[in-house]
Amino acid sequence: MENATLNDEYGYVLDSKVFLKGYLEFPDRQIGEVKRTEQEAIDYFKNRFNIVLNKVELLEKEIDEAQNKGSYLTKLIQLQRKLKTFDALGDFIPLLKRLEEKEVYLKSLIGVNQLKNLEIKRALIEDVKAAAAIEDYAEATEEIQQVKAKWIRTGPVEKEFQEEVESSFQEILDNFFQKRRDYFDEQNRINQERIDQYEALIKQTKTLSYAKDLDEAYHKAREIRSAWNNVGEVPPKRFFKVNKAYRHFLKLFYDKYNLAKGIEPKVRVDPRVLEQQKLLQEAEQLLRQPNIVAAAGEAKVLLSKWKEIKIPYKLVDKEVAERFRMVCDKIFELSYLARVISRKYPAFELKSQEEQLRTKHRELEWLAKREKSDLEFAILEFDRTATGDMDIDKPAMGRINIQKRKVAMKERILSEFERKLKSLS
Numbered sequence: 001m002e003n004a005t006l007n008d009e010y011g012y013v014l015d016s017k018v019f020l021k022g023y024l025e026f027p028d029r030q031i032g033e034v035k036r037t038e039q040e041a042i043d044y045f046k047n048r049f050n051i052v053l054n055k056v057e058l059l060e061k062e063i064d065e066a067q068n069k070g071s072y073l074t075k076l077i078q079l080q081r082k083l084k085t086f087d088a089l090g091d092f093i094p095l096l097k098r099l100e101e102k103e104v105y106l107k108s109l110i111g112v113n114q115l116k117n118l119e120i121k122r123a124l125i126e127d128v129k130a131a132a133a134i135e136d137y138a139e140a141t142e143e144i145q146q147v148k149a150k151w152i153r154t155g156p157v158e159k160e161f162q163e164e165v166e167s168s169f170q171e172i173l174d175n176f177f178q179k180r181r182d183y184f185d186e187q188n189r190i191n192q193e194r195i196d197q198y199e200a201l202i203k204q205t206k207t208l209s210y211a212k213d214l215d216e217a218y219h220k221a222r223e224i225r226s227a228w229n230n231v232g233e234v235p236p237k238r239f240f241k242v243n244k245a246y247r248h249f250l251k252l253f254y255d256k257y258n259l260a261k262g263i264e265p266k267v268r269v270d271p272r273v274l275e276q277q278k279l280l281q282e283a284e285q286l287l288r289q290p291n292i293v294a295a296a297g298e299a300k301v302l303l304s305k306w307k308e309i310k311i312p313y314k315l316v317d318k319e320v321a322e323r324f325r326m327v328c329d330k331i332f333e334l335s336y337l338a339r340v341i342s343r344k345y346p347a348f349e350l351k352s353q354e355e356q357l358r359t360k361h362r363e364l365e366w367l368a369k370r371e372k373s374d375l376e377f378a379i380l381e382f383d384r385t386a387t388g389d390m391d392i393d394k395p396a397m398g399r400i401n402i403q404k405r406k407v408a409m410k411e412r413i414l415s416e417f418e419r420k421l422k423s424l425s
Contacts, residue, residue: 006038011045011089013038018045023093031087042089049090052083056095063102070110070155076103111158118157121165124150128169132176137183141391144176191234198242201228205246208253214260221253236313272311276320279306283327296335299328329409337364337413354424361417368410375403 006013011020011031018032018041034041059079063072080099083092124147131143157165201224208224211217228246233239258265279302286295286302306324340363341348348356378400386393 006042008042008046008089010091011042013041018042018089020045020087020089024096026084031089045087045089048086048088052086052088052092052095053090055079056083056098060098060102063106070106070113073103073106073110076106113155114158117155118161118165120154121151121157121169124154125165125168125172128172132172137180138391138394140176141180141389142395144173145392148173190232191238194232194234195238195242197231198228198234198239198246201231202242202245202249205249205253209249209256214257217253218257221250225250239313270311270315272309273315273317273320275309276306276311276317276324280320280324280327283324283331287327287331292331292334292338296331299331303328325405326409329405330413333364333406333409333413337367340367354421357417357421357424361414361421364410364414364417368407368414371403371407371410375400375407378403 011018013019013034016034016038017030018034020029020031022028031045032041056079059072059076063069063076066072076099080096080103083095083099086092128144128147128151131140131147134140134143151169156162204224205221208217208221211220234242254265257263283299283302286298289295337360341359344363345351345359348359351359378396382393382396382400386396
């Protein structure tokens, strides 16, 4: 600049203002003012150039070391824009060229990745079609959620294909969930219709006890029972409520009828219930075995046998079922504790009874603490990812309930250990 009072390779001072010399398509630009001396102003803005130099070098390093390099493209473009307006004196051309080369490199990588993503998403569209065709809605929903999770993890595709794949995938989801809603709406309608039939039969059963002709009422009770058995299935919880009312009023009538006729009723226990009671007794015997590790193996066999007993919900003895589950849980917890102690304390059997008990208590206390921590994390994760749809959330809720049961059993055993230790002291 002819009228400049101080000229530098990359800038100059004119009328107490600092200018950056034009480069490439950019004209000369004022970047600051002289505060004290012109040379100090020039030196200040030359030193500022190191800021953008370091930013470019740092970004290049991050890109070179990153696994997902494509995610840095936006950051790179933003830095390019910043360089073009940054107030400093220096050679911006090499820096812009370096960023331009990195931009070309990243865009080529993104192009390759987008092509791969397109292949993956088209394959996932076929997967979600197959999942949506599964007749069991619970199984289909679980499969669809797994495919959807993969879809979310898969990166973007080229813009020209974006709408095509997204709309295709979403259309399948929308159709499936609408179909599922329609199905459950129909099921709810059918269930309500059946509940209405059950409640009508309950009202008829209630009147039997007031009948003057007990023989006629007895035949009516048999007709009601036949109709009751032909109504059809409803959700277990809803059936439990109506069945309880039905059996209550039916019992009132049969008690009155038997009393009038001098009949002593025989209580019949379903053979499947007897089989469950037998399995409970065997489990309780296993719990008393000295070799608890071997007992755990046999308990697994009992569990398998228990699952094979297909017993109607209305006949289930909840007390027996709960007791059996608790006994098996206790066997498994004690077995795991025994294996931990066997591994960590080779000379465990040489300890006194009190020392053995204290060791068991200490190790189980630590296991319970770890289990609680895992449970807290699982609950937090569930709260974060829960959809509000019972069918989708049910598997995760089931796993949390199992963890809760394990924690409760560990705490129960710890309490038993503590009572034994008090009796020894």
